[in-house]
Amino acid sequence: MEHMGVEPGRLNFSWISSAESSKFVDVVKGVTETVKALGPNNNFKKAAKVA
Amino acid sequence: MKVIKIEKKDWAGGIGKIQDGYRLFGPVRGENFHDFKALEKGESPDLNFQNTRLSPKSVVYPQTEVLFEYSLDEKEVDHHVMKDAVKDYSPKAVLGIRPCDAAAFLLVKRNFDAPDYKDPYWLKSYDATTFIGAACNNPCSTCFCTTAGSGPFCEEGLDILLVDATDCYYAKAITAKGENLLKNAGWNTEADGGAAEKIETLKKEAEAKISSSVASNQLKSKSTNELYEASFWEDVSFACINCGTCTYLCPTCWCFDIQDENSGSSGIRMRNWDSCMFPLFTIHGTGHNPRGTKLHRVRQRFMHKLKYYVDKYDNGIQCVGCGRCVRACPVNIDIRRVCDMMNSYDSKACACSEK
Amino acid sequence: MLGYIDKIKEISKRLLDEGKVDMIIGFKKGTMPMMNEPCFVKTPDEASKLVWDSNCGINLANYLTDRKEKIGVIAKGCDSRNIVTHIIENKIKRENLVIIGVPCKGMIDRRKISAMFDAEVRQVSEEGDAIIVKGNGFEEKLKKSDLLQDNCSTCIHRNPALYDELAAPLVEEQKDIDKYADVRKIETMQPSEKWDYFDNLLSGCLRCYACRNACPLCYCPTCFVDEANPQWVGKSQDETDIRTFHFLRAYHCAGRCTDCGACERACPVGINVRAFTKKLEKDCFEMFGWEAGISIEKRPPLDTFKPDDPGKFIK
Structure with missing residues (x-):
């Protein structure tokens, strides 16, 4: 995805066991911060109307 | 009709004069080939081409065309009602269409302008268009227009x-629409008597350069069932990968699919080109695919172009011989060969597979 | 490579004569310059129509999918690798195949050749390592090595990976090839440049699906773009939908793509579809040391788990 222009950080993968609640919180916090820092996504948004 | 002489130095100027009255389209050179595009202000078509990779059918009949718009927002009075999409049917002109491609619109018109059903989108768009044909002095080796009704x-x-x-x-004005465009462009010098003769000579020369042909004279008298059951189809279809290249490049293919697309609480109904090469084209809701x-x-594809169309309209094959499908097919399936096979097919003699 | 054909005909004829196969899948002479048409041959006499030259770029593995007959198939390096992939993925049975391997010296790029001349190219023939191009009023002799398809010029598996018969002695593989220079060029771009690069790349796409249909890997009974319930992808010329098709198709080819170039060759508007697949091919090579279709013994990286699989992207 990054290869075709999606900014690094917008797409995230994680492996969290159902027992790892604190890891889950940390990852979500981290992802939210990174994505907020990147600003709104302007790619992959379908134009409202096709001409 | 009268013949107008246009000095080459006056060509771009004339185009300049009509660019406000018409939306202009013409062949434009891309990286590796020509295609029909909307011309920018002040841009002239590039007539130094044999033919475009894609046919100009999209000028009248875009690959994606919005037909209706609707709202699903119940706060709006006309929610859940299909409303005509806003369309631009103001005059447009295609500068430099090849004669085969212009003739193709007439074949398509038989479908979209039938006695019982008329397709308003296609017809309005077609009627708004003036076609300025660029006679073909140097046809390609794959052109077989002269034996395909063009x-x-x-x-x-x-x-x-x-x-x-x-x-x-x-410039030979053929219709009043054409005469009008010539007048608007300020091209009004009537050519001298030698012009008609010159055109005739060039025409003869160009026709003599067409090196490729199809035979279609027997198609009408062939039995549909026998052609349908013919043994050569396995051989003809073997290489086919069922992509849509032939149908999307073809100036005479007209099939489409209708789709609704929602975005939030509003949406559009559109039609997109479709292709008989795709399994999805005919699959039923049950999952059965005939x-x-x-x-x-x-x-x-071949039966439609070369048999059903011939039988239905009694006006030749549904092909103008532009040769695009022959040139672009990724696996070299050649309609000229198939047409000849169908035309000469004899079910009794054919214990063999092919030629 | 012209010299191969007698041997190919001889083997094909023999296999059909002896009843070892029901059909041979190969090429017959095309009607266009630089084109041959995939065909089948079912009787020994018909074997004479087979041809082999530098215009056999179409991947014949594509014609084997789910076939039940005993088939003799003519396979250059990349075809054979896709046949291996087909066997691994149970799309064809090894015992039903007789693979007639063709050591390959590369296929020529018909678009590159056509683009070199203003006038129409009407006839192309080859003599050893020379390609002779003719049109109305011109004739030129060119070096074949300058006219190869892009993927052929960087190919390091010209010899078939799996074969039962050989049409010619094995050829020397190309050495010191920088296979991924083009991918690295994209990798160094900024995200927005990358986005624009692919936008521009796909701007001419017609969604004819020639790339998908020419690809031996794309054999799904219903492609995700054709699914109607639910419908994953829109059908219009919207650029988001077009891009979705291309990048998702590339993902489906990850660890399977042999860079045979069939997709690029088939595209009617000349899009370098390999710009997507090649990145994944490179990643598979760098992360897993994997090249698709080399051996029927090994399982592909994406259907096996190893404790030392790279996982840096997982946080």
């Missing part, structure tokens, strides 16, 4: 035939 100087479907006579253009194999689909 020709390099064919006037069918054109409003003006533009002939490149090296040191000037001759054209379930590629043999079915390849046969359908």
Whole structure:
């Protein structure tokens, strides 16, 4: 995805066991911060109307 | 009709004069080939081409066309009601369409302008268009227009035939629409008596350069069932990968699919080109597909163009001989060969597979 | 490579004569310059129509999918690798195949050749390592090595990976090839440049699906773009939908793509579809040391788990 222009950080993968609640919180916090820092996504948004 | 002489130096100026009254389209050179594009202000079409990779059918009949718009927002009074999409049917002109491609619109018109059903979108768009044909002095080796009901100087479907006579253009007005455009462009010098003769000479020369042909004279008398059951289809269809290249490049293929697309609480109903090469084209809601194999689909394409159309309209084959499908097919399936096989097919003699 | 054909005909004829196969899948002479048409041959006499030259770029593995007959198939390096992939993925049975391997010296790029001349190219023939191009009023002799398809010029598996018969002695593989220079060029771009690069790349796409249909890997009974319930992808010329098709198709080819170039060759508007697949091919090579279709013994990286699989992207 990054290869075709999606900014690094917008797409995230994680492996969290159902027992790892604190890891889950940390990852979500981290992802939210990174994505907020990147600003709104302007790619992959379908134009409202096709001409 | 009268013939106008256009000095080459006056060509761009004339285009400048009509660019406000018409939306102009013409062949434009891309990286590796020409295609029809909307011309920018001040841009002239590039007439130094043999033919475009894609046919100009999209000028009248875009690959994606919005037909209706709707709202699902219940706060709006006309929610859940299909409303006509806003369309631009103001005059447009295609500068430099090849005669075969202009003739193709007439074949398509038989479908979209039938006695019982008329397609308003196609018809309004077609009627708004003036076609300025660029006579074909140097046809490709794959052109077989002269045996497919058209020709390099064919006037069918054109409003003006533009002939490149090296040191000037001759513009032959064929319809009132064409005459009007010539007048608007300020091209009004009537050519002298020699022009008609010159055009005739160039036409003869161009026709003599067509090196490829199809035979279609027997198609009508062949039995539909026998052709359908013919043994050569396995051989013809083997290489086919069922892509849509032939149908999307073809100036005479008209099939489409209708789709609704929602975005939030509003949406559009549109139509997109479709292709008989795709399994999805015929699959039923039950999951059954009456054209379930590629043999079915390849046969359908050729039978439609070369048999059903011939029988239905009694006006020749549904092909103008532009040769695009021959040139672009990724696996070299050649309609000229198939047409000849169908035309000469004899079910009794055919214990063999092919030629 | 012209010299191969007698041997190919001889083997094909023999296999059909002896009843070892029901059909041979190969090429017959095309009607266009630089084109041959995939065909089948079912009787020994018909074997004479087979041809082999530098215009056999179409991947014949594509014609084997789910076939039940005993088939003799003519396979250059990349075809054979896709046949291996087909066997691994149970799309064809090894015992039903007789693979007639063709050591390959590369296929020529018909678009590159056509683009070199203003006038129409009407006839192309080859003599050893020379390609002779003719049109109305011109004739030129060119070096074949300058005219190869892009993927052929960087190919390091010209010899078939799996074969039962050989049409010619094995050829020397190309050495010191920088296979991924083009991918690295994209990798160094900024995200927005990358986005624009692919936008521009796909701007001419017609969604004819020639790339998908020419690809031996794309054999899904219903492609995700054709699914109607639910419908994953829109059908219009919207650029988001077009891009979705291309990048998702590339993902489906990850660890399977042999860079045979069939997709690029088939595209009617000349899009370098390999710009997507090649990145994944490179990643598979760098992360897993994997090249698709080399051996029927090994399982592909994406259907096996190893404790030392790279996982840096997982946080």
